[in-house]
Amino acid sequence: MDSKVDRILDLWKKPFLKVKSEHKPYAYPEQLKRTAGLFSPGLQYHFIIDMPTLKIEYISEGAKNILGIDPMEVDVELIIDRLIPEQKEILAKKESVVVDFFYNYLPAKEMMSYKSVYMYTIRDVDGNLRTILHQATPLTLTKGYKPKQVLVVHTDVSHLFVQHKDSLSFINLNNGKSFFNVTYNDGVFNANKSGNKQGDPFSDFTPKEKELIKKISEGLSTDVIAEQMNISIHTLRTHRKNILKKSSFKNIHEVVAQFLMAGVI
Known part of the structure; x- marks a missing residue:
């Protein structure tokens, strides 16, 4: 396996190395009510991943339209490996910040109020480049108050014909403080190196x-x-x-x- 893929997987595994977690599948129908506003317009697929095991519990049929692969054959390694090579290192840095934000920075009571957002480029099975909007938010926490089951939404925004935005943001789903354009090169979250904003940052628009x-x-x-x-x-x-x-x-x-x-x- 690609060493950069291994590095990303290790980032997600590390918080659980000393934690024993009893696996209980997420009640999928219920999460749809809570996350209805999370899905972006356009062709998309979404999945629920159990972070301690990195196993995909559920994945929508839309994965076939974007990845060109039967959803039952999709795993986390395959999703990461679809990235174009030069973006795997960037993804590793961004995910290092995401882990630090959710596992170390946020208090437990706020963890399920945020989603991480960034874009990247993949190649589908036909070799076509696709720009993907990645959004992820915790659905459940472990007994130690760490994100356990996470909902991930991947939306194909290639039709926008723009260079993907090389940025990382943490959006508050309850209209609270959000963190835009977060610095990720250091691999840790720094609230002082991001554009902190409260509420709707586009309030000037009608x-x-x-x-x-x-x-x-x-x-x-x-x-x-x-x-x-x-x-x-x-x-x-x-x-x-x-x-x-x-x-x-x-x-x-x-x-x-x-x-x-x-x-x-």
Whole structure:
């Protein structure tokens, strides 16, 4: 196996080396109620992983559409190995920060209020490059208050046609303090080296502008979006211009990518 894949797996195993954990499968139907707002628009698959064993307890059928493999054949090693080589080292550093954030920084009462978010690029079975939005949040904790079963959502956002954002964020699911653009090169979480924000970081955008950004994230055409929003093409274009004026980005797809990374849509 690729040594970088081993390194990532070892990061996840380390917190449980001295812990005996009784395995109890997660009640999947119940978690859907709690995490309905977590799923991003677009082609996606999700799975539940038991961290002490690194076994996938459940994986959705969407994995076949993105990875090109029967979901029953998918394991954690395969998912990591799909990354393009130059991003495996970056993933190892990001996951080192994720482990530090959830296992060392957060108090137990806040652990299930956060999700980690970042993007990376994979090759599917046909050799095509796909940009993946990765989101993960704990579903259960061990008796020692460490994340045990974790829900992971992988969304194909290749249709946005933007270079993946080389950043890491921790989003509060209850509108509390979130940490954006977290530094990951040191492999540890440092709250002083991130953009801490409370609530919605895109409050300057109108509801119509946010709706438009969400529609664009779904890969819909201009005509379809205008029809669904019941506005003219001219009004739609005006909204796009206003969105760009309020942001620091050159095109609308970069704005969409930033919204995704911030967990706003």
